[in-house]
Amino acid sequence: MINLVDGKKLSEEILLNIKEKIENFNKEKRRPTLVVITVGDDPASKVYVRNKQKACEKCKINFINEIFDESVSRKEVSEKIKELNENENVDGIILQLPVPKDICGVEQEISVRKDVDGFNIYNLGNALYGNKNEKKLEPCTPLGIMYMLEKYNIELKGKHVVIIGRSNIVGKPLIGMLLNKDATVTSCNSHTVNIKEITSSADILITAIGKAKLVNSSYISDKTDVIIDVGINRDETGKICGDVDFEDITKSWENSTKQKYITPVPGGVGPMTVASLIKNVVMCYEKNKKI
Numbered sequence: 001m002i003n004l005v006d007g008k009k010l011s012e013e014i015l016l017n018i019k020e021k022i023e024n025f026n027k028e029k030r031r032p033t034l035v036v037i038t039v040g041d042d043p044a045s046k047v048y049v050r051n052k053q054k055a056c057e058k059c060k061i062n063f064i065n066e067i068f069d070e071s072v073s074r075k076e077v078s079e080k081i082k083e084l085n086e087n088e089n090v091d092g093i094i095l096q097l098p099v100p101k102d103i104c105g106v107e108q109e110i111s112v113r114k115d116v117d118g119f120n121i122y123n124l125g126n127a128l129y130g131n132k133n134e135k136k137l138e139p140c141t142p143l144g145i146m147y148m149l150e151k152y153n154i155e156l157k158g159k160h161v162v163i164i165g166r167s168n169i170v171g172k173p174l175i176g177m178l179l180n181k182d183a184t185v186t187s188c189n190s191h192t193v194n195i196k197e198i199t200s201s202a203d204i205l206i207t208a209i210g211k212a213k214l215v216n217s218s219y220i221s222d223k224t225d226v227i228i229d230v231g232i233n234r235d236e237t238g239k240i241c242g243d244v245d246f247e248d249i250t251k252s253w254e255n256s257t258k259q260k261y262i263t264p265v266p267g268g269v270g271p272m273t274v275a276s277l278i279k280n281v282v283m284c285y286e287k288n289k290k291i
Contacts, residue, residue: 128176145271
């Protein structure tokens with residue numbers, strides 16, 4: 001039986017719970033506050049920022065977008081981050097990527113206490129080495145994936161999880177988070193030799209490579225029961241799709257007697273990334289306000 005892992009539904013439940021939680025903060029002097037710093041006029045960034053703003057508005061979180069022209073200097077962005085770090089009324093700070101080359105890396109100046117994207121080197125390290133039972137800021141996409149696996153009762157202990165993609169914000173931190181759940185993890189990338197032999201041995205396959213419909217049924221075996229697709233791409237017709245050839249994979253599963261799980265694109269990991277961000281903002285607020 002094929003089961004869709006519905007990230008949209010899960011994210012709506014999370015946001016509703018957060019809204020109710022924040023409404024109980026009414027005795028506080030202010031609501032949680034998220035500031036997003038945007039540099040330039042990237043169309044995709046505008047969509048992502050708008051999605052974050054909508055989620056904040058839904059949960060009654062204050063949302064501020066600090067917009068800079070592409071000509072802004074690294075020093076100016078750095079000064080803005082410093083100002084926000086010191087502002088007690090700001091709980092979370094994001095530098096919306098991508099940014100111009102000479103500004104790359106300035107996100108590391110965001111305070112570890114306000115790094116709601118979980119991109120600071122300290123927070124990334126904590127995802128790998130930190131106490132697995134401790135509440136901590138973790139990158140939003142891996143956090144969303146872990147939540148999905150938990151809510152669908154997908155066992156990780158002793159399972160072989162193969163990740164295609166090794167980015168600092170998805171693939172690498174996800175390795176640590178899965179290891180903390182006692183999974184066996186293999187990381188693949190564009191230089192991996194005989195990649196299909198490795199992916200075919202996966203109980204759970206996670207793709208985060210940014211190549212439309214690359215992963216088809218030739219990448220899996222009947223052993224593969226779960227596929228999590230992180231990719232957001234456009235196919236030859238301009239339609240949004242993932243890294244996984246959804247139709248080919250589900251067709252290959254039609255006669256399987258096992259429970260199979262797959263995320264759709266859109267409506268899978270994407271909404272969970274935003275919901276995880278909002279969870280991180282509230283966590284920072286609670287620590288800041290000592291609730």
